[in-house]
Amino acid sequence: xxxxxxxxxxxxxxxxxxxxxxxxxxxxxxxxxxxxxxxxxxxxxxxxxxxxxxxxxxxxxxxxxxxxxxxxxxxxxxxxxxxxxxxxxxxxxxxxxxxxxxxxxxxxxxxxxxxxxxxxxxxxxxxxxxxxxxxxxxxxxxxxxxxxxxxxxxxxxxxxxxxxxxxxxxxxxxxxxxxxxxxxxxxxxxxxxxxxxxxxxxxxx
Amino acid sequence: xxxxxxxxxxxxxxxxxxxxxxxxxxxxxxxxxxxxxxxxxxxxxxxxxxxxxxxxxxxxxxxxxxxxxxxxxxxxxxxxxxxxxxxxxxxxxxxxxxxxxxxxxxxxxxxxxxxxxxxxxxxxxxxxxxxxxxxxxxxxxxxxxxxxxxxxxxxxxxxxxxxxxxxxxxxxxxxxxxxxxxxxxxxxxxxx
Numbered sequence: 001x002x003x004x005x006x007x008x009x010x011x012x013x014x015x016x017x018x019x020x021x022x023x024x025x026x027x028x029x030x031x032x033x034x035x036x037x038x039x040x041x042x043x044x045x046x047x048x049x050x051x052x053x054x055x056x057x058x059x060x061x062x063x064x065x066x067x068x069x070x071x072x073x074x075x076x077x078x079x080x081x082x083x084x085x086x087x088x089x090x091x092x093x094x095x096x097x098x099x100x101x102x103x104x105x106x107x108x109x110x111x112x113x114x115x116x117x118x119x120x121x122x123x124x125x126x127x128x129x130x131x132x133x134x135x136x137x138x139x140x141x142x143x144x145x146x147x148x149x150x151x152x153x154x155x156x157x158x159x160x161x162x163x164x165x166x167x168x169x170x171x172x173x174x175x176x177x178x179x180x181x182x183x184x185x186x187x188x189x190x191x192x193x194x195x196x197x198x199x200x201x202x203x204x205x
Numbered sequence: 206x207x208x209x210x211x212x213x214x215x216x217x218x219x220x221x222x223x224x225x226x227x228x229x230x231x232x233x234x235x236x237x238x239x240x241x242x243x244x245x246x247x248x249x250x251x252x253x254x255x256x257x258x259x260x261x262x263x264x265x266x267x268x269x270x271x272x273x274x275x276x277x278x279x280x281x282x283x284x285x286x287x288x289x290x291x292x293x294x295x296x297x298x299x300x301x302x303x304x305x306x307x308x309x310x311x312x313x314x315x316x317x318x319x320x321x322x323x324x325x326x327x328x329x330x331x332x333x334x335x336x337x338x339x340x341x342x343x344x345x346x347x348x349x350x351x352x353x354x355x356x357x358x359x360x361x362x363x364x365x366x367x368x369x370x371x372x373x374x375x376x377x378x379x380x381x382x383x384x385x386x387x388x389x390x391x392x393x394x395x396x397x
Contacts, residue, residue: 024231025230025231025234026227026228026229026230026231026319027227029227029230030226030227070284070287073283073287074280074284077279077280077283077284080279081277081279081280084279085276099330100323100326100327100330103278103279103322104228104319104322104323104326106279106283107283107316107318107319107322107323108319109231175390176224176225176226176227176386177224177383177384177385177386177387177389177390178383179227179383180224180380180382180383180386181379181380181383181384182383183379184372184375184376184377184378184379184380184382184383185376185380187375187376187379188369188371188372188376188377191371191372191376192371195371
């Protein structure tokens, strides 16, 4: 039980993607212009990481080692197609906004990375916890970046006005170059925070 | 002819695949810390991008659409790309060992480069003809290479610069990319 909790929570801070491993950056930069698209894509990614981790782990004794990457890719692509068709059917607005980024989950290195580094060696339950943790960690990161960009950039959050109406909006953050700078500064801040935490731990020990 | 010219200018400068469309950022940030690897990655990318998008286009128009199974597009394209990369690797190893030594280690990385997959899907979504798709894939790959090599050139200078330790590596790389993106962003509005 303790190990399940550990595998789940490591995705939330210790190894939170995409900040700790710089994996799957493209979608982080592209969909974080608004909260709703960030949460939409995050939901898709959670489903794909969980499904691919569970299937890879369940089939880990059957998959021949030499062709494992190809098999992983087929599993992941199947999960992505399920997400794509579901979104097209039930969340058409979101499907239109996310556009090409839904099929691109398939080349999000995070998903393949977890299948290769974790799920192919561990039991189904642990892989489920890992996939869920990583997916949720990824979604939270997206949400944080999107909150900053949407609130400061447009003065809204989930499309609702949060800044006073007089706020002109710092549109630079919503434009493509702003995404890079915003993420760069956040990575730097994250380094500062973890350096402080490590120093505290050392002082306590 | 004019259309193709606009397509090329737009894909290389105005809608630069890396800085404006955000496709292929993992190798962009990961590989750009040294000039040699940036050049190798750029060459490998141009090569595979053109081959892969042409093949995906042909597969979409002559297999998926006649059978009306477009919904497996994602699966089909990623398998084509993965297979193609593997094939190119084997062929290069046999036919052109010097080229293989130069590009070899970058080839497996390309399978998960979202630019290759992204361009293949964009070609279909934008209803390009084969010729347009072909030109578009060359132009996007050239735009990618240009941005990658420019960034690598800047990042090599960081060795002599004084960068705060906590900003070193990825954070400063991203911020530099943002500054570069700003200059490309100034071109928005040209063409379509």
